């Protein structure tokens with residue numbers, strides 16, 4: 220069975236001309252993903268091989284934990300390492316041995332590359348192989364890059380999950396693999412909805428613990444919960460798994476379409492689907508209607524940052540009554556973003572990549588009611604009288620599926636309400 224989403228009134232944006240830009244960009248680096256990944260994977264440790272700047276970024280973004288030992292840290296490359304005067308590999312081996320001796324709870328160790336480790340060409344994949352051999356079977360050591368040289372911040376999660384795909388056990392069972400790190404409470408809701416339809420076995424990537432039964436093979440079908448997991452999707456396909464293409468589960472419509480695509484793959488009948496989804500759909504519609512009152516009739520402009528831009532523009536235009544003026548994403552991948560582009564009403568400029576000065580000129584000319592952008596651009600644009608929303612908050616806040624749909628609309632309506640209050644105060 221399939222629940223067909225209502226088609227957009229004037230055709231979608233899948234074939235709309237795309238403005239491709241390659242220039243200076245204003246984004247965080249992939250180390251940012253560690254902030255949510257270390258909470259998700261309960262027996263993992265993320266060891267950034269980087270500089271003091273990397274350590275500061277992590278500490279300020281994650282906050283300082285007082286009562287718990289954090290599951291991330293930085294092996295700092297000192298001047299001697301950077302100048303090639305010391306053997307960085309020997310030092311890394313020593314630091315890892317010390318860490319694993321002190322922390323018997325660690326079962327998976329990720330060596331995370333950074334700009335400095337890439338500049339000195341420290342080969343972390345060989346280091347991970349060597350350390351895996353030393354510390355097997357207790358600890359599995361993998362590596363990925365969180366460097367900000369050519370990446371945007373959500374690529375850190377993609378690179379991390381992608382590094383796990385080659386070491387997943389092989390299975391020939393027909394299983395549903397759900398891919399993307401979600402807060403536990405949201406993940407439980409997602410699994411609960413699918414299991415209530417009789418779909419299973421369900422596996423998760425990332426799994427909460429290394430011993431959880433996540434495997435992959437030719438009969439695996441997988442669905443992404445995040446639109447920034449292109450490399451992971453390609454790696455899973457490379458291991459024989461099949462991708463279920465669907466709009467992403469933001470808002471009532473996106474969630475229903477996403478569930479429907481999976482239900483259809485598993486042969487769930489329409490009555491069962493309705494019995495499971497009718498009540499939460501109604502709750503989500505009501506919550507969105509309440510939270511989006513201030514959004515109806517307003518315009519929105521997206522800078523490329525989180526890679527959530529296309530599905531969120533679809534949600535805001537179709538469920539909250541907004542008009543999108545520009546929807547820019549760091550990358551557009553039709554296999555992943557096509558179903559959302561199909562639903563996005565024609566009209567906005569679709570852009571891929573960034574040339575920040577040119578895009579700022581367009582944003583200033585457009586003067587949208589709401590501009591969604593990175594932290595670095597938000598303050599200057601606010602000073603120019605534009606109302607902004609930090610894109611990074613959308614990744615740190617639970618926003619997927621029915622029960623969070625009202626909160627998602629609320630995240631966009633709050634800055635508009637705040638601006639309205641400030642105007643009122645100024646007028647008094």
Ligand code: SF4
Nearest residue numbers: 248273333334366367
């Ligand atoms: S990885 Fe690069 S961009 Fe990220 S904090 Fe370290 S030096 Fe800065």
